[in-house]
Amino acid sequence: MRVVAGERKGMPLKAITGTTTRPTTDKVKESIFNMIGPFFSGGIALDLFAGSGGLGIETLSRGASKAIFVEKDGRAFQTLQENIKKCRYEAVAETFKTDAARAVKGLLKREIQLDYLFLDPPYHKKEYYDLLNSLVDHGKLSEDAIIVCEHSVEVNLPSSYGKYTLARQETYGGTIISIYRNEL
Template structure:
Protein backbone atom coordinates (compact mmCIF):
# COMPACT_ATOMS: atom_id res chain seq x y z
CA UNK A 1 0.00 0.00 0.00
CA UNK A 2 1.35 3.42 -0.93
CA UNK A 3 0.49 7.04 -1.62
CA UNK A 4 -0.15 7.18 -5.35
CA UNK A 5 0.10 10.90 -6.20
CA UNK A 6 1.11 14.33 -4.99
CA UNK A 7 3.89 15.56 -2.74
CA UNK A 8 4.38 12.17 -0.99
CA UNK A 9 3.94 10.06 -4.14
CA UNK A 10 5.18 6.44 -3.88
CA UNK A 11 5.78 6.53 -0.11
CA UNK A 12 4.84 3.12 1.32
CA UNK A 13 2.26 3.02 4.09
CA UNK A 14 1.85 0.49 6.88
CA UNK A 15 -1.34 -1.44 7.32
CA UNK A 16 -2.44 -3.58 10.22
CA UNK A 17 -2.26 -7.32 9.62
CA UNK A 18 -5.42 -9.39 9.64
CA UNK A 19 -8.92 -8.89 8.34
CA UNK A 20 -10.08 -6.09 10.65
CA UNK A 21 -9.51 -3.49 7.90
CA UNK A 22 -9.99 -3.52 4.12
CA UNK A 23 -7.28 -1.36 2.51
CA UNK A 24 -8.54 0.35 -0.63
CA UNK A 25 -6.69 -0.88 -3.73
CA UNK A 26 -4.55 1.56 -5.72
CA UNK A 27 -6.89 1.33 -8.72
CA UNK A 28 -9.99 2.09 -6.64
CA UNK A 29 -8.16 4.86 -4.78
CA UNK A 30 -7.07 6.40 -8.10
CA UNK A 31 -10.68 6.45 -9.34
CA UNK A 32 -11.89 7.88 -6.03
CA UNK A 33 -9.40 10.75 -6.14
CA UNK A 34 -10.03 11.43 -9.82
CA UNK A 35 -13.68 12.02 -8.83
CA UNK A 36 -12.73 14.36 -5.96
CA UNK A 37 -9.63 16.08 -7.33
CA UNK A 38 -11.27 19.46 -7.93
CA UNK A 39 -12.34 19.63 -4.28
CA UNK A 40 -9.12 18.35 -2.63
CA UNK A 41 -6.70 21.27 -2.89
CA UNK A 42 -6.88 23.43 0.24
CA UNK A 43 -9.73 21.43 1.78
CA UNK A 44 -10.33 20.25 5.33
CA UNK A 45 -10.70 16.46 5.11
CA UNK A 46 -12.31 14.15 7.68
CA UNK A 47 -11.45 10.43 7.43
CA UNK A 48 -13.91 8.33 9.46
CA UNK A 49 -13.24 4.65 10.26
CA UNK A 50 -9.77 5.55 9.01
CA UNK A 51 -8.09 2.11 9.16
CA UNK A 52 -4.47 2.78 8.12
CA UNK A 53 -5.18 6.44 7.29
CA UNK A 54 -4.33 5.95 3.63
CA UNK A 55 -7.29 7.94 2.24
CA UNK A 56 -6.70 11.00 4.42
CA UNK A 57 -2.95 10.85 3.77
CA UNK A 58 -3.57 10.60 0.03
CA UNK A 59 -5.74 13.74 0.34
CA UNK A 60 -2.93 15.50 2.19
CA UNK A 61 -0.38 14.46 -0.44
CA UNK A 62 -2.69 15.87 -3.14
CA UNK A 63 -2.96 19.27 -1.48
CA UNK A 64 -5.55 19.13 1.30
CA UNK A 65 -4.83 21.73 3.97
CA UNK A 66 -5.73 19.65 7.02
CA UNK A 67 -7.01 16.15 7.81
CA UNK A 68 -8.59 14.61 10.88
CA UNK A 69 -8.56 10.82 11.26
CA UNK A 70 -11.02 8.99 13.50
CA UNK A 71 -10.33 5.35 14.29
CA UNK A 72 -11.58 3.40 17.30
CA UNK A 73 -9.27 0.35 17.01
CA UNK A 74 -6.05 0.91 18.99
CA UNK A 75 -3.82 -1.10 16.60
CA UNK A 76 -5.22 0.73 13.58
CA UNK A 77 -4.78 4.10 15.34
CA UNK A 78 -1.14 3.23 16.09
CA UNK A 79 -0.70 2.37 12.41
CA UNK A 80 -2.20 5.74 11.39
CA UNK A 81 0.12 7.50 13.83
CA UNK A 82 3.13 5.73 12.29
CA UNK A 83 1.96 6.63 8.76
CA UNK A 84 1.41 10.28 9.71
CA UNK A 85 4.90 10.46 11.20
CA UNK A 86 6.49 8.68 8.20
CA UNK A 87 4.80 11.01 5.70
CA UNK A 88 5.72 14.04 7.85
CA UNK A 89 2.17 15.37 8.12
CA UNK A 90 2.19 15.72 11.94
CA UNK A 91 1.44 19.47 11.90
CA UNK A 92 -1.39 19.26 9.34
CA UNK A 93 -3.29 16.33 10.85
CA UNK A 94 -5.07 15.17 13.99
CA UNK A 95 -5.76 11.58 15.04
CA UNK A 96 -8.65 10.75 17.36
CA UNK A 97 -8.66 7.22 18.78
CA UNK A 98 -12.34 7.00 19.77
CA UNK A 99 -15.70 5.76 18.55
CA UNK A 100 -16.75 7.74 15.46
CA UNK A 101 -20.10 8.99 16.81
CA UNK A 102 -18.52 10.11 20.07
CA UNK A 103 -15.64 11.80 18.24
CA UNK A 104 -18.04 13.65 15.91
CA UNK A 105 -19.73 15.14 18.97
CA UNK A 106 -16.33 16.27 20.27
CA UNK A 107 -15.44 17.91 16.95
CA UNK A 108 -18.74 19.81 16.67
CA UNK A 109 -18.17 23.56 16.77
CA UNK A 110 -14.38 23.17 16.48
CA UNK A 111 -13.96 22.09 12.84
CA UNK A 112 -15.74 22.47 9.50
CA UNK A 113 -14.92 20.04 6.71
CA UNK A 114 -15.12 20.30 2.93
CA UNK A 115 -14.98 16.52 2.48
CA UNK A 116 -16.04 13.82 4.91
CA UNK A 117 -14.96 10.33 3.84
CA UNK A 118 -16.15 7.17 5.55
CA UNK A 119 -15.39 3.51 5.01
CA UNK A 120 -17.23 1.81 7.89
CA UNK A 121 -17.38 -1.94 8.48
CA UNK A 122 -19.84 -3.34 5.95
CA UNK A 123 -23.39 -4.44 6.81
CA UNK A 124 -23.67 -2.71 10.19
CA UNK A 125 -25.64 0.39 9.05
CA UNK A 126 -22.94 2.62 10.54
CA UNK A 127 -23.05 4.93 7.53
CA UNK A 128 -26.71 5.63 8.28
CA UNK A 129 -25.92 6.41 11.94
CA UNK A 130 -23.17 8.82 10.87
CA UNK A 131 -25.41 10.50 8.27
CA UNK A 132 -28.13 10.99 10.88
CA UNK A 133 -25.54 12.60 13.18
CA UNK A 134 -24.23 14.84 10.36
CA UNK A 135 -27.72 15.85 9.15
CA UNK A 136 -27.94 18.94 11.37
CA UNK A 137 -24.25 19.22 12.14
CA UNK A 138 -22.01 22.19 11.42
CA UNK A 139 -19.10 19.81 10.69
CA UNK A 140 -19.91 19.67 6.97
CA UNK A 141 -19.47 23.00 5.21
CA UNK A 142 -22.43 24.40 3.26
CA UNK A 143 -21.10 23.14 -0.08
CA UNK A 144 -19.29 20.14 1.41
CA UNK A 145 -19.38 16.57 0.19
CA UNK A 146 -19.66 13.22 1.97
CA UNK A 147 -18.09 10.20 0.30
CA UNK A 148 -19.04 6.71 1.45
CA UNK A 149 -17.29 3.47 0.57
CA UNK A 150 -19.82 0.68 0.98
CA UNK A 151 -20.68 -2.82 -0.13
CA UNK A 152 -22.78 -3.12 -3.27
CA UNK A 153 -25.83 -4.26 -1.30
CA UNK A 154 -25.85 -1.30 1.12
CA UNK A 155 -29.27 0.37 1.20
CA UNK A 156 -29.20 4.14 0.71
CA UNK A 157 -32.94 4.59 0.09
CA UNK A 158 -33.18 6.79 3.22
CA UNK A 159 -30.90 9.56 1.86
CA UNK A 160 -33.76 11.71 0.57
CA UNK A 161 -35.64 11.72 3.87
CA UNK A 162 -32.44 12.75 5.69
CA UNK A 163 -31.99 15.68 3.32
CA UNK A 164 -29.16 14.30 1.17
CA UNK A 165 -28.86 13.71 -2.54
CA UNK A 166 -26.43 11.62 -4.55
CA UNK A 167 -24.04 13.71 -6.63
CA UNK A 168 -22.46 10.67 -8.30
CA UNK A 169 -21.71 7.02 -7.72
CA UNK A 170 -18.83 4.80 -8.82
CA UNK A 171 -19.49 1.07 -8.82
CA UNK A 172 -16.66 -1.48 -8.66
CA UNK A 173 -16.69 -5.29 -8.60
CA UNK A 174 -17.30 -5.65 -4.85
CA UNK A 175 -18.06 -2.18 -3.52
CA UNK A 176 -19.09 1.36 -4.41
CA UNK A 177 -18.25 4.99 -3.69
CA UNK A 178 -21.27 7.23 -3.23
CA UNK A 179 -20.73 11.00 -3.34
CA UNK A 180 -23.52 12.84 -1.54
CA UNK A 181 -24.32 16.38 -0.53
CA UNK A 182 -27.03 18.12 1.39
CA UNK A 183 -30.03 19.13 -0.69
CA UNK A 184 -30.43 22.81 -1.41
CA UNK A 185 -33.42 23.90 0.61
Protein backbone atom coordinates in the same frame (compact mmCIF):
# COMPACT_ATOMS: atom_id res chain seq x y z
CA MET B 1 -0.57 0.50 -0.41
CA ARG B 2 0.90 3.84 -1.41
CA VAL B 3 0.08 7.51 -1.85
CA VAL B 4 -1.23 7.76 -5.40
CA ALA B 5 -0.68 11.46 -6.23
CA GLY B 6 0.36 14.86 -4.92
CA GLU B 7 3.33 15.93 -2.82
CA ARG B 8 3.83 12.46 -1.30
CA LYS B 9 3.18 10.53 -4.55
CA GLY B 10 4.62 7.02 -4.45
CA MET B 11 5.19 7.03 -0.67
CA PRO B 12 4.50 3.48 0.55
CA LEU B 13 2.03 3.21 3.41
CA LYS B 14 1.98 0.44 5.97
CA ALA B 15 -1.19 -1.66 5.90
CA ILE B 16 -2.78 -3.54 8.75
CA THR B 17 -2.67 -7.31 8.61
CA GLY B 18 -5.67 -9.37 9.63
CA THR B 19 -9.40 -8.91 9.21
CA THR B 20 -10.12 -5.99 11.55
CA THR B 21 -9.86 -3.43 8.73
CA ARG B 22 -10.37 -3.40 4.98
CA PRO B 23 -7.96 -0.94 3.32
CA THR B 24 -9.17 0.87 0.21
CA THR B 25 -7.08 -0.44 -2.68
CA ASP B 26 -4.87 1.95 -4.64
CA LYS B 27 -7.05 1.42 -7.73
CA VAL B 28 -10.25 2.38 -5.89
CA LYS B 29 -8.49 5.27 -4.11
CA GLU B 30 -7.27 6.64 -7.45
CA SER B 31 -10.80 6.36 -8.87
CA ILE B 32 -12.27 8.18 -5.86
CA PHE B 33 -9.91 11.11 -6.27
CA ASN B 34 -10.44 11.25 -10.02
CA MET B 35 -14.15 11.68 -9.24
CA ILE B 36 -13.84 14.26 -6.45
CA GLY B 37 -10.62 16.14 -7.19
CA PRO B 38 -8.10 15.31 -8.20
CA PHE B 39 -6.33 18.13 -6.31
CA PHE B 40 -7.47 20.57 -3.62
CA SER B 41 -6.73 24.10 -2.46
CA GLY B 42 -6.92 23.69 1.29
CA GLY B 43 -9.88 22.44 3.28
CA ILE B 44 -10.40 20.06 6.19
CA ALA B 45 -10.88 16.31 5.75
CA LEU B 46 -12.44 13.84 8.15
CA ASP B 47 -11.44 10.19 7.72
CA LEU B 48 -14.00 8.73 10.11
CA PHE B 49 -13.04 5.03 9.99
CA ALA B 50 -9.43 5.74 9.14
CA GLY B 51 -7.80 2.32 9.40
CA SER B 52 -4.21 2.95 8.26
CA GLY B 53 -5.15 6.45 7.07
CA GLY B 54 -4.91 5.98 3.32
CA LEU B 55 -7.80 8.28 2.33
CA GLY B 56 -6.98 11.13 4.71
CA ILE B 57 -3.28 11.01 3.86
CA GLU B 58 -4.12 11.01 0.15
CA THR B 59 -6.28 14.10 0.69
CA LEU B 60 -3.41 15.89 2.46
CA SER B 61 -1.00 14.90 -0.31
CA ARG B 62 -3.40 16.40 -2.86
CA GLY B 63 -3.64 19.77 -1.11
CA ALA B 64 -6.03 19.64 1.86
CA SER B 65 -4.75 21.81 4.71
CA LYS B 66 -5.77 19.51 7.59
CA ALA B 67 -7.11 16.01 8.22
CA ILE B 68 -8.83 14.50 11.23
CA PHE B 69 -8.46 10.73 11.59
CA VAL B 70 -10.69 8.57 13.79
CA GLU B 71 -9.89 4.90 14.42
CA LYS B 72 -10.78 2.78 17.45
CA ASP B 73 -8.79 -0.41 16.70
CA GLY B 74 -5.49 -0.28 18.59
CA ARG B 75 -3.30 -1.93 15.92
CA ALA B 76 -4.85 0.15 13.16
CA PHE B 77 -4.42 3.34 15.18
CA GLN B 78 -0.72 2.60 15.72
CA THR B 79 -0.27 1.98 11.98
CA LEU B 80 -2.18 5.20 11.23
CA GLN B 81 0.19 7.20 13.44
CA GLU B 82 3.23 5.56 11.81
CA ASN B 83 1.94 6.42 8.32
CA ILE B 84 1.26 10.05 9.29
CA LYS B 85 4.77 10.35 10.72
CA LYS B 86 6.33 8.68 7.68
CA CYS B 87 4.56 11.19 5.41
CA ARG B 88 5.58 14.06 7.73
CA TYR B 89 1.98 15.20 8.28
CA GLU B 90 2.06 15.40 12.10
CA ALA B 91 1.51 19.19 12.04
CA VAL B 92 -1.65 18.96 9.90
CA ALA B 93 -3.17 15.76 11.26
CA GLU B 94 -5.34 15.17 14.33
CA THR B 95 -5.76 11.56 15.42
CA PHE B 96 -8.36 10.16 17.78
CA LYS B 97 -8.43 6.59 19.08
CA THR B 98 -12.13 6.32 19.77
CA ASP B 99 -15.43 5.07 18.45
CA ALA B 100 -16.86 7.01 15.49
CA ALA B 101 -20.08 7.93 17.32
CA ARG B 102 -18.09 9.44 20.21
CA ALA B 103 -15.82 11.29 17.76
CA VAL B 104 -18.83 12.81 15.98
CA LYS B 105 -20.25 13.97 19.33
CA GLY B 106 -16.92 15.68 19.98
CA LEU B 107 -16.89 17.30 16.55
CA LEU B 108 -20.38 18.70 17.14
CA LYS B 109 -18.95 20.74 20.03
CA ARG B 110 -16.18 22.27 17.92
CA GLU B 111 -16.23 25.29 15.63
CA ILE B 112 -15.32 23.38 12.50
CA GLN B 113 -16.46 23.05 8.90
CA LEU B 114 -15.52 19.87 7.06
CA ASP B 115 -14.83 19.98 3.33
CA TYR B 116 -14.14 16.27 2.70
CA LEU B 117 -15.76 13.45 4.61
CA PHE B 118 -14.71 9.84 4.12
CA LEU B 119 -16.98 7.22 5.64
CA ASP B 120 -15.89 3.60 5.31
CA PRO B 121 -17.29 1.71 8.33
CA PRO B 122 -17.32 -2.05 8.75
CA TYR B 123 -19.71 -3.27 6.07
CA HIS B 124 -21.99 -5.04 8.56
CA LYS B 125 -22.51 -1.81 10.57
CA LYS B 126 -25.00 0.06 8.37
CA GLU B 127 -26.09 2.24 11.32
CA TYR B 128 -22.75 4.09 11.17
CA TYR B 129 -23.90 5.85 8.00
CA ASP B 130 -26.49 7.59 10.21
CA LEU B 131 -23.61 9.61 11.69
CA LEU B 132 -23.76 11.62 8.47
CA ASN B 133 -27.19 12.94 9.46
CA SER B 134 -25.81 14.26 12.73
CA LEU B 135 -22.95 16.12 10.99
CA VAL B 136 -25.30 17.54 8.34
CA ASP B 137 -28.03 18.52 10.83
CA HIS B 138 -25.52 20.41 12.99
CA GLY B 139 -23.99 22.30 10.04
CA LYS B 140 -20.55 20.70 10.31
CA LEU B 141 -20.11 20.37 6.53
CA SER B 142 -19.19 23.29 4.31
CA GLU B 143 -21.60 24.29 1.54
CA ASP B 144 -19.43 22.61 -1.10
CA ALA B 145 -18.39 19.61 1.01
CA ILE B 146 -17.84 16.26 -0.65
CA ILE B 147 -18.97 13.10 1.14
CA VAL B 148 -17.47 9.78 0.07
CA CYS B 149 -19.09 6.58 1.37
CA GLU B 150 -17.54 3.20 0.72
CA HIS B 151 -19.99 0.37 1.28
CA SER B 152 -20.98 -3.14 0.35
CA VAL B 153 -23.22 -3.78 -2.64
CA GLU B 154 -25.74 -5.16 -0.11
CA VAL B 155 -26.05 -1.74 1.57
CA ASN B 156 -28.46 0.75 0.05
CA LEU B 157 -27.77 4.31 1.12
CA PRO B 158 -30.36 7.10 0.78
CA SER B 159 -30.42 9.45 -2.21
CA SER B 160 -29.52 12.36 0.05
CA TYR B 161 -28.27 13.44 3.45
CA GLY B 162 -29.95 16.79 3.95
CA LYS B 163 -28.94 19.05 1.07
CA TYR B 164 -26.12 16.69 0.01
CA THR B 165 -27.45 14.47 -2.75
CA LEU B 166 -26.02 11.39 -4.39
CA ALA B 167 -24.00 12.77 -7.29
CA ARG B 168 -22.19 9.65 -8.43
CA GLN B 169 -21.97 5.98 -7.65
CA GLU B 170 -19.42 3.45 -8.94
CA THR B 171 -19.15 -0.28 -8.27
CA TYR B 172 -15.84 -2.11 -7.82
CA GLY B 173 -16.50 -5.82 -7.29
CA GLY B 174 -18.39 -6.11 -3.99
CA THR B 175 -17.76 -2.46 -3.09
CA ILE B 176 -19.71 0.66 -4.02
CA ILE B 177 -18.36 4.20 -3.80
CA SER B 178 -21.19 6.72 -3.30
CA ILE B 179 -20.34 10.42 -3.59
CA TYR B 180 -22.64 13.10 -2.20
CA ARG B 181 -22.47 16.82 -2.97
CA ASN B 182 -24.57 19.89 -2.40
CA GLU B 183 -25.93 20.59 -5.86
CA LEU B 184 -26.40 24.28 -4.90
